[in-house]
Amino acid sequence: MEKVAIDDVENSLQPAAVMRHLTEPLGLADFAMNYYELEPGDSFAFAYHRHEVQEEVFYVQSGTATFQTEAGEIEVSSGEIVRFAPGEFQRGWNRGDEQVIALAFGAPLKYGEQVKLRECPTCGEATDNEIERRSAADASGGEVAVTICKNCGTETGKWTKGSMSGEVP
Template identity: 35%
Template sequence: MAYSVIDPDDCDRVDGRPCDLRRLSDAAGLDEIAINRFDADPGEQLPLAYHYHETQEEAFVVLSGTLHVETPEEEFTVPAGSMFAVEPEAPHRAYNPEAADDSVSVVAIGAPPVDDAVPYEPDG
């Protein structure tokens, strides 16, 4: 058996992202699940775009701050200590509003660990 202790701050920051993204599952050598830490300042979003996943289930565990998630039906406010779950094919955009007082820190978990994000246009 193999074990890992990962400090997210020791992981490389992923370039070209709208916030600070660290890939924890890569650092731990995990192949069956994607685990990432996002730190977003006010005005930053977590994903690159409003999107949905074809097959991936996703969960966002809020470590600090308040996460906002836009969906076609409503906007969710997810406080620290809570989790927001998303089923496949459910459009969403997770972000920290411009008017927020603090940054938000989130651990995102997705399975299977596939790159199946499909852009979603809320107006059509």
């Protein structure tokens, strides 16, 4: 048995105000579990994406999350659950005025190949991106996450903890 207090798990650098990876602290071997708190405008992910082998399930505990999908936008409200099959593109946002609290589950634990689509100003279209983590260039000593177009190397987004600079929902 493993027991974890969510507030005791370190906040991860993500496009969400709070994102806590619970997989490792709980010793999970067969699926991933993450806790999210999204402020208005925050997102669950860095990009519109899909996982080759992992299915994802989001349980919205409070607020309303809006997911961008190939079929259009879908709202998932408090007490509702949404599942995305392997290979299905999605990205969830908090487009409302109140905080969203949610849990995300993924199985199997491995993603397989991931495709992360973001608009690239140089290429003029949505392209596959990679995510790089770097040390902040300022004196903060913090970490920065940057999305980079795989086609041309252009930076398409940048995040620091508590900041969504470069992000357009």
